[in-house]
Every structure is written in structure tokens, then in C-alpha cells.
Amino acid sequence: MHWKSSSLTVAAAGIIREQIQAYRISNEKQIVAEFVQLLSLPNHASDTPDIERNAQAIAQMLERRGVAVRLLRGPGAAPLVYGELRTPGVGLTLGLYAHYDGQPVDATQWRSPPFSPVLRDASGHAMDWQGRAHLDPEWRIYARSAGDDKAPIESAVAALDALRSAHVPLTVNVKFMFEGEEEVGSPHLEQILKQYPEVLEADAWLWCDGPVHQSGHMQLFFGSRGETDLEITVYGPARALHSGHYGNWAPNPIMLLTHLLDSMRDTDAKILIPGFYDDVRALSAAEREALANTPAADEQLKQELAIATPEGHGAALAEQILKPSMNLRGIAAGHLGPQAANVINTEASASIDFRLVPSQTPERVQAAVEQFIARQGWFIVHQTPDLATRRAHSRVIKLEWGSGYPAYRAAMDSPVALAVASTVEQAIGDRIIKVVSLGGSAPMYLFAGKRETPVIGVPIANHDNNQHAADENLRLQNLWDGIDIYAFLFSQLKND
Amino acid sequence: MHWKSSSLTVAAAGIIREQIQAYRISNEKQIVAEFVQLLSLPNHASDTPDIERNAQAIAQMLERRGVAVRLLRGPGAAPLVYGELRTPGVGLTLGLYAHYDGQPVDATQWRSPPFSPVLRDASGHAMDWQGRAHLDPEWRIYARSAGDDKAPIESAVAALDALRSAHVPLTVNVKFMFEGEEEVGSPHLEQILKQYPEVLEADAWLWCDGPVHQSGHMQLFFGSRGETDLEITVYGPARALHSGHYGNWAPNPIMLLTHLLDSMRDTDAKILIPGFYDDVRALSAAEREALANTPAADEQLKQELAIATPEGHGAALAEQILKPSMNLRGIAAGHLGPQAANVINTEASASIDFRLVPSQTPERVQAAVEQFIARQGWFIVHQTPDLATRRAHSRVIKLEWGSGYPAYRAAMDSPVALAVASTVEQAIGDRIIKVVSLGGSAPMYLFAGKRETPVIGVPIANHDNNQHAADENLRLQNLWDGIDIYAFLFSQLKND
Numbered sequence: 001m002h003w004k005s006s007s008l009t010v011a012a013a014g015i016i017r018e019q020i021q022a023y024r025i026s027n028e029k030q031i032v033a034e035f036v037q038l039l040s041l042p043n044h045a046s047d048t049p050d051i052e053r054n055a056q057a058i059a060q061m062l063e064r065r066g067v068a069v070r071l072l073r074g075p076g077a078a079p080l081v082y083g084e085l086r087t088p089g090v091g092l093t094l095g096l097y098a099h100y101d102g103q104p105v106d107a108t109q110w111r112s113p114p115f116s117p118v119l120r121d122a123s124g125h126a127m128d129w130q131g132r133a134h135l136d137p138e139w140r141i142y143a144r145s146a147g148d149d150k151a152p153i154e155s156a157v158a159a160l161d162a163l164r165s166a167h168v169p170l171t172v173n174v175k176f177m178f179e180g181e182e183e184v185g186s187p188h189l190e191q192i193l194k195q196y197p198e199v200l201e202a203d204a205w206l207w208c209d210g211p212v213h214q215s216g217h218m219q220l221f222f223g224s225r226g227e228t229d230l231e232i233t234v235y236g237p238a239r240a241l242h243s244g245h246y247g248n249w250a251p252n253p254i255m256l257l258t259h260l261l262d263s264m265r266d267t268d269a270k271i272l273i274p275g276f277y278d279d280v281r282a283l284s285a286a287e288r289e290a291l292a293n294t295p296a297a298d299e300q301l302k303q304e305l306a307i308a309t310p311e312g313h314g315a316a317l318a319e320q321i322l323k324p325s326m327n328l329r330g331i332a333a334g335h336l337g338p339q340a341a342n343v344i345n346t347e348a349s350a351s352i353d354f355r356l357v358p359s360q361t362p363e364r365v366q367a368a369v370e371q372f373i374a375r376q377g378w379f380i381v382h383q384t385p386d387l388a389t390r391r392a393h394s395r396v397i398k399l400e401w402g403s404g405y406p407a408y409r410a411a412m413d414s415p416v417a418l419a420v421a422s423t424v425e426q427a428i429g430d431r432i433i434k435v436v437s438l439g440g441s442a443p444m445y446l447f448a449g450k451r452e453t454p455v456i457g458v459p460i461a462n463h464d465n466n467q468h469a470a471d472e473n474l475r476l477q478n479l480w481d482g483i484d485i486y487a488f489l490f491s492q493l494k495n496d
Numbered sequence: 497m498h499w500k501s502s503s504l505t506v507a508a509a510g511i512i513r514e515q516i517q518a519y520r521i522s523n524e525k526q527i528v529a530e531f532v533q534l535l536s537l538p539n540h541a542s543d544t545p546d547i548e549r550n551a552q553a554i555a556q557m558l559e560r561r562g563v564a565v566r567l568l569r570g571p572g573a574a575p576l577v578y579g580e581l582r583t584p585g586v587g588l589t590l591g592l593y594a595h596y597d598g599q600p601v602d603a604t605q606w607r608s609p610p611f612s613p614v615l616r617d618a619s620g621h622a623m624d625w626q627g628r629a630h631l632d633p634e635w636r637i638y639a640r641s642a643g644d645d646k647a648p649i650e651s652a653v654a655a656l657d658a659l660r661s662a663h664v665p666l667t668v669n670v671k672f673m674f675e676g677e678e679e680v681g682s683p684h685l686e687q688i689l690k691q692y693p694e695v696l697e698a699d700a701w702l703w704c705d706g707p708v709h710q711s712g713h714m715q716l717f718f719g720s721r722g723e724t725d726l727e728i729t730v731y732g733p734a735r736a737l738h739s740g741h742y743g744n745w746a747p748n749p750i751m752l753l754t755h756l757l758d759s760m761r762d763t764d765a766k767i768l769i770p771g772f773y774d775d776v777r778a779l780s781a782a783e784r785e786a787l788a789n790t791p792a793a794d795e796q797l798k799q800e801l802a803i804a805t806p807e808g809h810g811a812a813l814a815e816q817i818l819k820p821s822m823n824l825r826g827i828a829a830g831h832l833g834p835q836a837a838n839v840i841n842t843e844a845s846a847s848i849d850f851r852l853v854p855s856q857t858p859e860r861v862q863a864a865v866e867q868f869i870a871r872q873g874w875f876i877v878h879q880t881p882d883l884a885t886r887r888a889h890s891r892v893i894k895l896e897w898g899s900g901y902p903a904y905r906a907a908m909d910s911p912v913a914l915a916v917a918s919t920v921e922q923a924i925g926d927r928i929i930k931v932v933s934l935g936g937s938a939p940m941y942l943f944a945g946k947r948e949t950p951v952i953g954v955p956i957a958n959h960d961n962n963q964h965a966a967d968e969n970l971r972l973q974n975l976w977d978g979i980d981i982y983a984f985l986f987s988q989l990k991n992d
Contacts, residue, residue, distance in 0.1 A: 046834060103837045148738075211741065225740060231833055238802040240965035243823035243849055244721060244936030245707065248765040248816035249794075249806045254824035254846070258754035259763050267755050269744040306734040306883040309890035310745045320744035327739035328750035330836045331844065334826030337727055338542060340847040341599045341964045342825055342937075350750070351836040353739055387802040394805035440740030468837045469736035 003092075003203070003419035005426065006171070006492035013426040013488075019166035020487045024158065024480055028135050032119070034061070035154040035479070038100075039117040039143035043150075045078055045101040045181035054100045055079040058153060058178055065160045067176060072196050077188030078180025082199050085160070087170045092495050095175040095202040096486070097447060098152040098209060099182035102145035102472075109470035110142075117143035120473075137477035140462075146474040147465030152208035153178060155460060155482025159490060162483060168491045175202055182209070185229065186443045187403040193446055204416045205447045206489065210440055210459035211467070212478065213433050214297035218485070220421055221457035222290075222412050223437035224444050225321070226356035228365055228404025232257070233349040234397050235390055240343040253348035254333045256395065261350060263376065264369075265326045269311040275368040279360045280324060286412040287322075287436045294318040294433060297463075304464070321439030324365075325355040354404075355441060362404030373397060408444035408455060409437060416454045419493060424458065427488035428481060458485060499588075499699070499915035501922065502667070502988035509922040509984075515662035516983045520654065520976055524631050528615070530557070531650040531975070534596075535613040535639035541574055541597040541677035550596045551575040554649060554674055561656045563672060568692050573684030574676025578695050581656070583666045588991050591671040591698040592982070593943060593951075594648040594705060595678035598641035598968075605966035606638075613639035616969075633973035636958075642970035643961030648704035649674060651956060651978025655986060658979060664987045671698055678705070681725065682939045683899040689942055700912045701943045702985065706936055706955035707963070708974065709929050710793035714981070716917055717953035718786075718908045719933035720940050721817070722852035724861055724900025728753070729845040730893050731886055736839040749844035750829045752891065757846060759872065760865075761822045765807040771864040775856045776820060782908040783818075783932045790814040790929060793959075800960070817935030820861075821851040850900075851937060858900030869893060904940035904951065905933060912950045915989060920954065923984035924977060954981060 008016070024031065038057060042050045058081045059069045067083040078101060105114040112118045112126070119127040119139050129135055140146075156176065163170065177199065179189060193200055213219040236253035237246070265271050283291065296316050301307070312320045333348035335341060354365060374380055379393035382400065390396050411417060412434060425432050435457075444455040460482035461467065462475040504512070520527065534553060538546045554577045555565045563579035574597060601610040608614045608622070615623040615635050625631055636642075652672065659666065673695065675685060689696055709715040732749035733742070761767050779787065792812050797803070808816045829844035831837060850861055870876055875889035878896065886892050907913060908930060921928050931953075940951045956978035957963065958971040 104831070104835045106831065106835070227740075227838075229836070231836075235802075238800070239962065241801070242936060242964050243821070243825060244723075244851055244934065245817065245959075246813070247821040247823045247851060247935065248819055249808055249811075249813040250801060250803060251763070251805070251807055252824055254827050255757070255761055255763050258757040258824070258827075261751070261754045262758040265751055267747070267751050303887065304734070305737070305746060306731075306886040307746060308887055309747075311747055312745055315745075317742070317745045321741065323744055325739070325743040327743045327838070327840060328748050328754070328830075329739060329838055329841070330830030330832045331750050331754070332828050332832055334824075334847065335600070335602070336826045336828055336845050336847045339600050339602070340725070340727075340826045340849075342723075342823070342849045343964045344823060345825070348827065349832050351830065351832045353836075353838045355740055355743060390802040391799065391804055438740065439743065440738060463741075466735060468738050468839045 003415045003493065003495055005419045005423040006494055008426055008492065014429065016168060017427065017429065017484060019168065020162040020484055023162040023165040024483055029130065031154065031158050032129065032135065035141065036117045038150055038154065039141065039146055040115055042115045043100060043102045043145055044104055045184040051078040051101060051180045055081050055180060058100055061157050062176060065157055072192050072199070074188045074192040074195065077192060080180065080192050081178040083176035085174045087173055090171060090173055092172045092493060093175060093202040094172040094489065094493065095177060095205040095447070096156055097177045097205055097207050099149045099179040100153060101180045101183050102148070103183045103468045105144050106470065111471055112142060114144040117141050117146070135476055137480060138475065140473040140475050142471055142473045144472055146472050147211065147461035148467035148472065149209045151461055151474050151479055152482060155479055156486045158483045159486035162487050163491055170490050172490060172493050174490055175199065185227065185403045186405065189443055190446055200447060200449055202453060204420065205453060205455045207442060207444055207455050207457040208459065209442055210438050210457060211461045211463040211465055212459055214301055214463040215295050217433050218424060218428055218481070219433040219435050219459065220424065221435040221438040221459065222417065223409035224407060224440060224442040224457065225437060226360065226362065226405050226407040227441035228354050228356065228362040229402035230352045230354065230369065231349065231400040232352065232397065233347050234260070235347050236344050237346060238387055238390065240346055243342045243344050246344055250344045252344055254345065257348040257350055260373070260376070261328065267311070268313055269320065269325065271324065271326045273368055273372045276365065277324065279364060281358045283322065283436065290412055290434050290436050291318060291322070294435060322357060322437055324357050324360060327353045329353055357407045358409050361406050366401055370399065405443050406445055408448060410454045410456060414454055417456060420456050420489065423488050423492050424485050426492065427484045460485065499911045499989065499991055501915045501919040502990055504922055504988065510925065512664060513923065513925065513980060515664065516658040516980055519658040519661040520979055525626065527650065527654050528625065528631065531637065532613045534646055534650065535637065535642055536611055538611045539596060539598045539641055540600055541680040547574040547597060547676045551577050551676055554596055557653050558672060561653055568688050568695065570684045570688040570691065573688060576676065576688050577674040579672035581670045583669055586667060586669055588668045588989060589671060589698045590668040590985065590989065591673060591701040591943065592652055593673045593701055593703050595645045595675040596649060597676045597679050598644070599679050599964045601640050602966065607967055608638060610640040613637050613642070631972055633976060634971065636969040636971050638967055638969045640968055642968050643707065643957035644963035644968065645705045647957055647970050647975055648978060651975055652982045654979045655982035658983050659987055666986050668986060668989050670986055671695065681723065681899045682901065685939055686942055696943060696945055698949060700916070701949060701951040703938060703940050703951050703953040704955065705938055706934050706953060707957045707959040707961055708955055710797055710959040711791050713929050714920060714924055714977065715929040715931050715955065716920065717931040717934040717955065718913065719905035720903060720936060720938040720953065721933060722856065722858065722901050722903040723937035724850050724852065724858040725898035726848045726850065726865065727845065727896040728848065728893065729843050730756070731843050732840050733842060734883055734886065736842055739838045739840050742840055746840045748840055750841065753844040753846055756869070756872070757824065763807070764809055765816065765821065767820065767822045769864055769868045772861065773820065775860060777854045779818065779932065786908055786930050786932050787814060787818070790931060818853060818933055820853050820856060823849045825849050853903045854905050857902050862897055866895065901939050902941055904944060906950045906952060910950055913952060916952050916985065919984050919988050920981055922988065923980045956981065
């Protein structure tokens with residue numbers, strides 16, 4: 001099978017784009033209202049009733065567009081919302097993946113509650129958008145998952161509405177796959193997909209997650225990093241001790257922890273664990289070329305993020321995210337400031353996310369980390385140790401690994417890759433950036449599977465959407481762009 | 497003036513002790529009730545109304561015993577409760593210092609609320625003590641400041657009651673000085689004492705703070721360490737960033753912080769900051785002898801505290817606390833466990849308490865620390881930096897120093913030192929341990945002053961009182977011992 005995008009002339013593409021945009025312009029407030037309703041649903045993967053409400057809401061959104069929906073379930077898993085929209089006489093099948101769960105929220109850090117969506121203008125003022133005749137495309141919707149990753153869900157269903165309204169027929173059968181536990185490492189996805197292998201059958205999958213390029217240009221990504229998470233706890237005395245009466249003698253768990261962490265990674269991003277980089281595959285020629293053609297936003301980002309000197313000894317961001325990484329995401333022991341007591345604490349903990357690249361595996365990375373720690377004289381446990389264990393061993397460390405998965409990379413020069421790229425360029429009327437791999441992690445490898453189905457990333461969120469952090473937001477223009485892109489992909493891809 | 501303790505024979509000391517104890521045994525429940533009332537008052541130094549209530553309550557406790565009380569005040573300071581009890585025809589004046597403020601509490605860590613005192617037996621069961629005929633001396637009172645440092649206040653006033661009841665006359669004028677902000681570093685004490693220099697005039701000061709020896713034996717201490725506190729904050733990107741999209745490039749503030757901390761101190765208590773030990777004075781012959789005679793509780797403590805290998809390469813605890821120390825008391829950035837988000841955080845903070853020994857000063861220690869940090873390429877600020885500062889400098893660090901003060905050591909072989917030691921031995925009918933210095937910090941140096949008045953530590957709290965931590969407690973027998981000791985010191989010290 002050979003793919004191509006519809007051989008539209010530039011003028012014809014413009015006419016279709018205008019039809020789609022005309023529908024959107026007439027229906028902006030309805031689209032935003034539907035999106036706001038979806039964003040109002042708290043969606044941390046571990047809150048089962050919340051997640052169920054999200055799945056039901058999305059199922060209804062799809063069914064309203066004539067999509068046949070099933071909720072695929074596994075033991076202890078969030079429902080995987082699966083939908084099919086078949087078009088008679090169409091031979092190609094395109095899958096669209098997104099996720100509807102969100103990162104945990106620390107509501108104290110948000111300007112407005114994370115599940116009470118607010119539209120704000122560029123100055124941050126809340127907008128009474130329902131009373132406006134027109135929505136400024138620079139306004140942003142603030143809510144958890146506005147950017148990561150409910151935006152593609154809303155854009156995709158609005159794209160179906162736009163195509164129907166414009167009487168543009170679909171050229172592909174569409175499969176929708178909306179996951180409910182991506183942000184906790186997709187712990188059940190593999191098992192559910194093994195139960196329902198037929199749902200993966202497609203000619204290509206679109207991976208709709210992540211942000212557009214920092215320059216504002218649309219990008220496609222042809223891979224993602226894998227990941228594995230680690231929670232570390234080290235121990236001091238059995239009870240908190242007065243630092244004056246016991247300091248210099250009772251082991252200080254914060255010092256033990258900082259010493260260990262400093263031995264694992266330097267302050268310039270290099271991981272110091274022997275063997276950590278052993279399985280890293282060199283870039284292919286096509287990947288090297290794509291990297292060379294990726295525009296650098298580094299100087300703009302340094303200003304925007306108040307970073308005088310990035311990590312990596314001057315290497316570009318685009319290059320740095322193609323390497324494995326070790327990110328310290330949390331550390332805690334005792335108290336700070338007015339709450340600080342002069343004690344030696346009983347324990348200190350840190351939380352790490354490792355990002356993997358081809359051909360690393362979570363298993364081999366975990367083994368390298370544990371071996372490195374053991375060689376430093378630590379006694380490793382995987383459950384909270386009792387006092388007898390702490391009496392018996394000088395340095396006891398608890399390591400708790402989260403579930404992990406490997407990285408993925410699609411060929412950048414395959415027919416499907418070229419067809420998808422050309423269709424997205426038609427949709428937005430501009431060149432796009434082809435990115436070797438998303439820096440973020442996504443279980444794309446599962447969708448490629450043994451059939452090696454191409455999986456291509458089509459992100460739509462603004463790069464500064466604060467995903468994973470407080471005040472997450474989506475710029476309206478990015479929601480509108482998503483509608484154009486998905487509408488073109490549903491209606492302009494063809495096979496020879 | 498030459499001091500001696502009353503030349504009591506062992507038999508005569510026993511008779512006085514029996515009289516004092518007879519009073520106590522008949523009045524245990526009234527003593528505990530008064531103590532419980534005092535412990536019910538929240539007493540963090542920064543809570544001004546709370547601290548005022550404590551000062552008023554203590555003033556009333558003293559006035560009920562005929563002590564002339566004044567609340568000495570300075571701008572922004574907790575009241576210094578000062579009392580005088582003069583006895584006609586008596587030439588010696590003995591001062592007694594304690595503090596009534598407490599460390600901050602994290603109530604979630606306590607078995608019962610920190611300001612709702614509960615009596616528990618050795619198994620931890622709450623006791624309905626008001627309904628009992630007799631109070632077991634092994635029971636403990638659980639409340640913030642039960643051990644540190646309201647116990648001496650209660651013991652001292654009960655000692656006055658016991659002497660009066662037994663018709664034993666006081667041989668010294670007594671000055672009481674109860675401070676309300678010791679736990680926040682006594683920031684105003686020096687200023688207030690400068691305003692009222694006459695209150696310091698005494699022949700000796702008793703410093704009633706800290707625990708007895710870990711072996712359970714009474715101890716006197718002849719000095720204390722100084723201290724200075726430091727809050728450190730280092731910075732990452734201006735907003736929290738997705739660790740996949742920006743990791744390896746955006747500076748990770750936790751790594752910057754752990755790297756810095758690890759360069760400041762090793763995991764065996766040694767401070768690595770050049771010059772930090774320069775001002776440390778060697779021990780005197782008397783101090784070396786006292787150290788050699790201090791019984792080691794190290795093996796017992798290792799069991800009790802589940803410490804397999806202490807810091808300090810095998811040096812004894814008693815020796816380690818005579819050295820300066822750097823204690824990491826808190827560290828925080830991001831989140832852990834289920835709340836951990838895959839982000840690069842905007843900042844990371846740590847809290848340190850340094851303990852000083854003669855002849856270090858806070859000023860010179862602070863200068864050595866700042867010089868060390870600056871030489872590593874950090875740009876030091878003392879206020880929260882703006883984004884322009886963070887854009888301009890690769891490594892920006894905020895250092896916030898608390899107020900600090902120097903260490904103190906009294907001569908261990910002076911007449912007053914010998915007289916106090918012998919009187920305490922008579923009170924408890926046992927040998928006592930003479931300790932070179934408390935490991936803890938206390939502004940004893942202020943009471944010595946230019947007159948070099950001897951200041952001697954007379955602690956009464958059990959060593960395992962959990963001071964500064966959750967479930968702070970006082971063993972009843974330690975409260976009873978305190979009554980005996982203060983009663984003897986008030987009635988048996990004489991000058992030649």
C-alpha cells in the first residue's frame with residue numbers, strides 16, 4: 001500500500017480550509033463550551049470515580065458524532081475509550097491516540113481552581129467569554145489538561161462536525177483511542193491492548209499529545225522517549241533528634257541523600273551511573289538531518305525562562321532531548337523557614353523520573369541504577385525497612401520503581417510519514433517542522449507493535465501551556481489549528 | 497568571695513531531702529495540675545498573643561510564691577519574665593535561667609495534640625491521673641515544651657513551696673529569668689539585657705535547659721555551643737517545565753542544591769568549607785579530663801536509635817558534640833510519590849543549623865560560608881531575586897541568615913563550679929557527671945558578660961524527651977528530681 005495526501009492544489013486546499021474555518025467561526029462558543037465541560041472533570045488517574053466520569057463524557061461526545069464507542073477495561077485500569085467511525089468504500093484506517101487523564105494538581109499554586117476553567121486574555125485578565133460576540137484567538141483556557149491532553153479530543157470531534165457541515169467526505173476510517181492513565185505511566189495499557197488486539201489494526205496511528213514547537217510552528221514528531229520513575233528514601237535515627245545533642249554523630253539523612261544524588265548526575269545533565277548510556281543507539285542519517293533542520297528556539301527560551309546558562313555545555317535543547325535524562329522532580333525532609341526545627345530527621349526522600357531513548361529498556365536502566373547504589377555500600381530494600389534492618393546495616397535505602405516503558409522512533413522518510421506531513425502542511429498553509437522525537441514520554445511503541453505500524457506525533461498545544469504544572473492553559477488558536485489539521489487528515493489522506 | 501556548699505553530712509542531707517520529698521509526695525497532683533495548665537498554652541515565639549499568655553501565667557506562678565516579678569520588654573520581643581526573691585541577711589545571689597517558648601509543632605505527627613497534655617505510662621497508654629491515688633514516677637507528660645523547657649519552671653516554683661512547707665530557709669537571693677524566644681535564636685535577649693543590666697548581677701547563674709545524661713545520671717554542663725541558621729534557595733527555570741521537553745537543558749534546581757550541599761559537608765560530619773574550623777579553640781586540661789570521665793552511652797543509643805554506624809569515623813558522641821556542626825534540618829522542592837509531577841521545578845530550598853564552639857563567631861562563620869559559595873561561581877543575593885537577575889547570572893542563590901550567637905564555656909574547677917556540683921550531689925544522693933559543654937545552643941555567653949559570672953547548666957529533662965520533635969515528653973521522676981535539686985541549691989549554697 002502506498003500513501004499519498006490528496007493531490008490538492010494550494011488554491012483547492014485553501015477553499016477546504018475556509019469551509020472548515022467558517023464552521024468553526026460560527027460555532028466557537030459551542031466548541032469552547034463543550035471543552036470547558038470536559039475540563040471541569042477532575043482527572044487524576046488514581047481517582048477512579050473521577051476517571052470514570054471523564055470516560056463516560058468522552059464516550060457521549062463521540063457517540064453524538066456517530067462514532068461506535070466501547071470502553072475497554074482491565075483489572076484496576078482506567079477505561080480506555082475506543083471508538084470507530086467507518087466510512088463505506090474507504091480502505092485506509094487512521095488511528096488517533098490522546099489521553100484524558102492529567103497530572104496531579106497542587107491547587108494552592110493555581111490562580112484559579114484547576115477544574116474551574118477560566119478564559120484569560122494575554123494580560124491574564126479573566127474574560128466573560130459567553131457575553132462576547134467574538135473570541136480572541138490569543139485568549140487562553142486555564143485548566144488542568146487544557147493542553148495535556150484534552151485539547152486533541154475536542155479538536156477531533158469538532159473536526160468531524162466541521163467536515164459534516166461542509167459536506168466534505170472522510171477518506172479514511174478513523175479509530176479513536178483515548179487513554180485514562182498516561183500520566184501515571186500507562187500501567188495497564190499493554191495488558192488491555194493484548195486483550196483487544198484488533199483495536200490496534202490500522203495503517204497508521206496519530207499520536208496527539210505534546211506541544212507545538214517553541215517557535216510557534218506546527219511540528220510532527222516521529223518518536224518519544226521511554227521512562228521509568230524512582231522514589232528513594234534513606235534513613236537517619238529511629239526518632240527525630242535534637243541537632244545540638246546528637247549532631248555530628250547521628251547520621252543525617254539529608255546529607256546521605258544529597259551525597260547519593262550528586263554521585264548519580266552532575267549539574268550539566270550528565271548521568272554518572274556506569275553503563276547508563278550503554279544501550280543508546282546512534283541517530284540515523286535521516287534523524288541527523290531532521291535535527292540539523294530543527295529551528296533553535298534556545299535564545300528565546302532562555303529569555304522567557306530566565307535561564308542564563310542551560311545544562312549540557314552549550315548543546316541545543318533539540319539535541320539534549322534526544323539523550324537519556326535523569327530529572328530530580330521532588331525532594332523532601334524536615335521543614336524550612338519558620339517551621340524548621342533543629343533536628344536530625346528520621347528520613348529523607350527524593351523522586352526521580354528517568355527518560356529513555358532507543359534502545360534502552362526500563363529493566364536494564366533499573367539494574368544499572370541499583371548496581372551503582374549497591375556498590376556504594378547501600379543496603380537496598382523495596383519495602384519500608386524495620387528497625388532491626390536499620391540496626392543491622394549502616395546505610396539502608398528504599399527504592400520504589402514505577403512502571404516504565406521503552407522509547408519509540410518511526411522512520412522519518414516512509415510514504416506514510418511524507419503523506420501525513422504534506423497533509424498537515426496543506427491544513428495550515430505553512431511549512432512544518434519534523435522532529436526526531438518528542439522529549440516527553442509516550443507508550444508509542446505499543447501502537448507500532450510487531451506489525452511496525454507507523455506512529456506519528458501530531459501535537460497541537462502551545463509550547464508554553466504549563467503542562468504538568470500550575471496554571472496549565474491552551475491558547476484558543478491552537479485549538480482552532482487542531483480542528484483544521486484533524487479535518488484535513490480525516491479527509492485528504494489517500495492510498496494509491 | 498568563696499563558695500562552698502553547706503557542710504551537710506550525708507545523714508543530714510538525707511533528712512532535708514526527705515522533708516522536701518514528703519511535701520512533693522503529698523502534693524504531686526497539684527504540681528502536675530499546675531504544670532499541665534502551663535503546658536496547655538501554645539508557645540511558639542512568633543505567635544505574639546500566645547507568648548504573652550505564657551508570660552502572664554508564669555508571672556502569676558512566681559507572684560503566688562512571693563517573687564517580685566517584672567516583664568522586661570523590647571521592641572518586637574517576647575516578654576522576658578524576671579523575678580527576684582530576696583531573703584534578709586543573705587549575701588549571695590543565684591540566678592536561674594529557663595525558657596518558656598517552644599519549637600514549632602507539626603501536629604499531624606503527634607499521638608495527641610501538642611498543647612493538650614496527656615500522661616502516659618511506659619507502654620504509651622493514656623492515664624486518668626486525676627483519679628489515681630499515686631502517680632507512677634515512670635509516667636510521662638506529653639506536650640510541647642514538657643522537657644524543653646517548661647519543666648525547670650515548674651520544678652523551681654515547687655521547690656520554693658517545698659522549702660517553705662519544710663521551714664528550710666533560703667541561703668541565697670534568687671533571680672528568675674524566663675525567656676520567651678530561645679528557640680528562635682534569642683534575637684532580642686542581648687538588647688533587653690543591655691536595657692536592664694542590673695538584672696544580670698548575680699554571683700552565679702544556673703542554666704536550666706537541656707536533658708540529663710543518656711545513662712540517666714544527673715549532669716552539670718559548663719558550656720553550650722553557639723549557633724547560626726541559614727536558609728538557602730537556588731533557582732531553576734522561571735516556570736515549572738515538563739521534564740521531557742526541557743530536561744537535560746533547563747537547570748534542575750534540586751541537582752544544583754544537592755551538589756552545593758554535598759560540597760559543604762561530607763556524610764561523616766566533617767564540614768568541607770575552607771576556614772570553617774580555623775577559630776576552634778583546643779580543649780583545656782580540665783575539659784579533656786571531664787571528657788575522658790564522661791560515661792559513653794553510645795552503644796545503648798545505637799540500639800535505641802537504630803543507628804548501625806554513627807557519623808564521625810568512630811569518635812564518641814561526647815567528643816563529637818564538642819566540635820562545630822552543620823546540620824541539614826530541612827530540604828524541599830517539588831513533590832514525592834503519587835503527587836510527584838514530571839517537572840523541572842522553579843526552585844529548591846534547604847535549611848541548615850550550624851553549631852559553633854569557642855572561639856568561633858557567627859560573623860566569621862557566615863563569611864566563610866558565603867566566600868565558599870561565591871568561589872563556586874554562585875551569585876549571592878539576600879532577597880528573592882527578580883527574573884532580570886536570574887537571566888543575568890548562571891547560578892543565583894538566596895542566602896538568609898538567622899540571628900546567631902557564640903558558644904560559651906565556664907571554668908570547670910572554679911569554687912562556684914565545685915560548690916554547685918557538690919550541692920546537686922547532696923540533693924540526689926549520687927555522683928553526677930560533669931560535661932564540658934552541652935551539644936545544644938544557648939546564649940549563656942550573655943549571662944557571663946564582662947564580669948565573667950560563672951554560668952552552669954543544671955538540666956533535669958529525661959534524655960529521651962523528644963525535644964524539638966513530635967511527642968515531646970517529661971518523665972515525672974525528672975520533674976521530682978528537679979524539685980530536689982533546686983530546693984538544695986536555694987537552701988544549701990553558702991559563702992565562706
